[in-house]
Amino acid sequence: MIQPVVRYKRHRFPPAVIAHAVWLYFRFPLSLRLVEEMLLERGIVVSYETIRCWAKKFGPAYAGRLRRKPPNSNDIWHLDEMVVTIGGRRHWLWRAVDQDGYVLDEILQTRRNTKAAKHLLIRLMKKQGYLPKRIVTDKLRSYSAARRQVMPTVEHRSHKGLNNRAENSHLPLRKRERLMQRFRSPGALQRFTSIFSALRNLFVPPRSKRSAIALRLHRLRAIAHWKAVAGTAS
Known part of the structure; x- marks a missing residue:
């Protein structure tokens, strides 16, 4: 388009x-x-x-x-979530990056459970148009439950040490969060991170x-x- x-x-x-x-x-x-x-x-x-x-x-x-990286069935999705406090309430920013650290998608949600993980996976499948070669996550059980429901044929590796790529992808946003003295609203965070990550992917x-x-x-x-x-x- x-x-x-x-x-x-x-x-x-x-x-x-x-x-x-x-x-x-x-x-x-x-x-x-x-x-x-x-x-x-x-x-x-x-x-x-x-x-x-x-x-x-x-x-x-x-x-x-901004141009987006073409999806590929050999891609490996690294999934992780970071907690963000907005107005005294905890939210979780769920993020997916590929094997090169390219941000595929991110979504702010109020829950850290199977339903939230499933929402992320469904969004990713619609956006990418491909199932990945495998997904890599930490030990959060919600990922395993969501993967079984949404993409049961995809290999899943669950190990904290394997997911450094996703965890490291949070660091640039953490720096901005401190600089901005936290985000004022969920909408502002979702809007900012979508632009921030698109530009970061380019450079x-x-x-x-x-x-x-x-x-x-x-x-x-x-x-x-x-x-x-x-x-x-x-």
Whole structure:
């Protein structure tokens, strides 16, 4: 499905400035006020509240246009969940990444049980269109029960030491959570993480591209693709 072009009508700042501000906010561990300061250093006077509005309005549009990794039946899904406290209430952000650390999906839920795990697996199957080669989880029994109901033919490996890839995928979001002094609402967290992970998927290189030259080329291609997505490519 081809996503519509991002529209910047009735915005007094050029598209390149808006896209750059949104990129800074979601790509790096920066607060809105720090993004405001970085733009000011370039002679761009804009308030952090305006940047917040840009992130809320244009972030989902950019994320929807970012390319996604083609699904493959040989993929290995690593599943894990992290607890997030919002307004004094515990929520769980369920996340799935593949063998390269690419975030496949994530969903915020109020429960940490079989029903919640089943919801994640069903979403993944619909989104990917393929069953994985196997799934890897920690020892949470909800995964085993959900897998038996949803994908009984898929191999399941349950071992905490095997699931470091999924657990490590939580770390960038944890850093942002501390910087933002926690998230204000479940909707804000779900919206932020969907944009944050889509942008991270674009810029984080595959494990096979770790040399300096390969890393630099990967980043240049990612930047070029980001500008094309934002409609600011020259």
